[in-house]
Amino acid sequence: xxxxxxxxxxxxxxxxxxxxxxxxxxxxxxxxxxxxxxxxxxxxxxxxxxxxxxxxxxxxxxxxxxxxxxx
Amino acid sequence: xxxxxxxxxxxxxxxxxxxxxxxxxxxxxxxxxxxxxxxxxxxxxxxxxxxxxxxxxxxxxxxxxxxxxxxxxxxxxxxxxxxxxxxxxxxxxxxxxxxxxxxxxxxxxxxxxxxxxxxxxxxxxxxxxxxxxxxxxxxxxxxxxxxxxxxxxxxxxxxxxxxxxxxxxxxxxxxxxxxxxxxxxxxxxxxxxxxxxxxxxxxxxxxxxxxxxxxxxxxxxxxxxxxxxxxxxxxxxxxxxxxxxxxxxxxxxxxxxxxxxxxxxxxxxxxxxxxxxxxxxxxxxxxxxxxxxxxxxxxxxxxxxxxxxxxxxxxxxxxxxxxxxxxxxxxxxxxxxxxxxxxxxxxxxxxxxxxxxxxxxxxxxxxxxx
Numbered sequence: 001x002x003x004x005x006x007x008x009x010x011x012x013x014x015x016x017x018x019x020x021x022x023x024x025x026x027x028x029x030x031x032x033x034x035x036x037x038x039x040x041x042x043x044x045x046x047x048x049x050x051x052x053x054x055x056x057x058x059x060x061x062x063x064x065x066x067x068x069x070x071x
Numbered sequence: 072x073x074x075x076x077x078x079x080x081x082x083x084x085x086x087x088x089x090x091x092x093x094x095x096x097x098x099x100x101x102x103x104x105x106x107x108x109x110x111x112x113x114x115x116x117x118x119x120x121x122x123x124x125x126x127x128x129x130x131x132x133x134x135x136x137x138x139x140x141x142x143x144x145x146x147x148x149x150x151x152x153x154x155x156x157x158x159x160x161x162x163x164x165x166x167x168x169x170x171x172x173x174x175x176x177x178x179x180x181x182x183x184x185x186x187x188x189x190x191x192x193x194x195x196x197x198x199x200x201x202x203x204x205x206x207x208x209x210x211x212x213x214x215x216x217x218x219x220x221x222x223x224x225x226x227x228x229x230x231x232x233x234x235x236x237x238x239x240x241x242x243x244x245x246x247x248x249x250x251x252x253x254x255x256x257x258x259x260x261x262x263x264x265x266x267x268x269x270x271x272x273x274x275x276x277x278x279x280x281x282x283x284x285x286x287x288x289x290x291x292x293x294x295x296x297x298x299x300x301x302x303x304x305x306x307x308x309x310x311x312x313x314x315x316x317x318x319x320x321x322x323x324x325x326x327x328x329x330x331x332x333x334x335x336x337x338x339x340x341x342x343x344x345x346x347x348x349x350x351x352x353x354x355x356x357x358x359x360x361x362x363x364x365x366x367x368x369x370x371x372x373x374x375x376x377x378x379x380x381x382x383x384x385x386x387x388x389x390x391x392x393x394x395x396x397x398x399x400x401x402x403x404x405x406x407x408x409x410x411x412x413x414x415x416x417x418x419x420x421x422x423x424x425x426x427x428x429x430x431x432x433x434x435x436x437x438x439x440x441x
Binding site for chain 2: 032049057
């Protein structure tokens, strides 16, 4: 299966491949036009929060029906 | 957590809660019943009605208890009853409780016309006059806007409506309990309010109806609210609402002064960032709509949330697409600014220390992005 460009984004800090929820969360927290992407661990460090805080945010967005995230 | 979204709802005043408790525990009688056990509940409702009426400069029989602002607005718009007239003129920045009720009337064959504000959110009486006709039944313009806090010049607007024989309704949900509101001075026929916006409980509000104003009953059933709004009264919440309003009215001037100081503190701390303040000098104290060019309002909201601060936004991202609020659109705000809009609404429980923290976090987020 071919991967789209969006699915090929890597974390700017650690270089890890980002999953769809991470990409979506970057857009939610930095704006839809953002070109800077971080994985959850690096984002948690950047924002001085826990990974759990970010995972809770992802769940909130999913529950609100945002289709940027995985079902 | 720092709560700075008081335009959405407010913290229940502990004294209001205390006032409610007896009617939830011991005095639970149905006030419509004729036995003596119902007497206290009945008296409590009458007392609450008198308290609210006195604060608003109304007569007690002009206050009708409802489930909140949305119901009051719907009642005012849908209950309008002037023979031979089937046209509504509404402010373009009204709350959806008003605008969607107007849409419902439109589906029933009514004509609806919207008045646009000036760029600062103010609706000019001259502009309203150009929308008025002989078939206008109702003019509905909010006293204070829920996003910007801008206070409209209701008295001359109501006068203009009356000159054409129309009923004037104002959605005062964001104003009552925060700024002085006197129905006689405003000259309104109908006024909506909601308790949870002024440190009262949720699920309760009222509609002021000037004596003699033609209005259809909201719902049919029992004889409560003199046959205009059937349903067993929410006694505890009615009591809590009156107590909360009484408290807020009693400290209104000092609260307003303190919140204006907090506003200056926050706006001063943002100097050096590229932002604009949306609205007019005459606004609800503590209610600030701020736009940051090139930023995303919802992103700011969520970043602030992660920092433990609850604020609101003037734009919403729906699955990647940002939509700007109808209020900002009506004010003619350029998209590049409107998308980066947040609402910070301080209340009487906020401290200056909290405002400093809000400013610090907001400055950090905006500074990084700009």
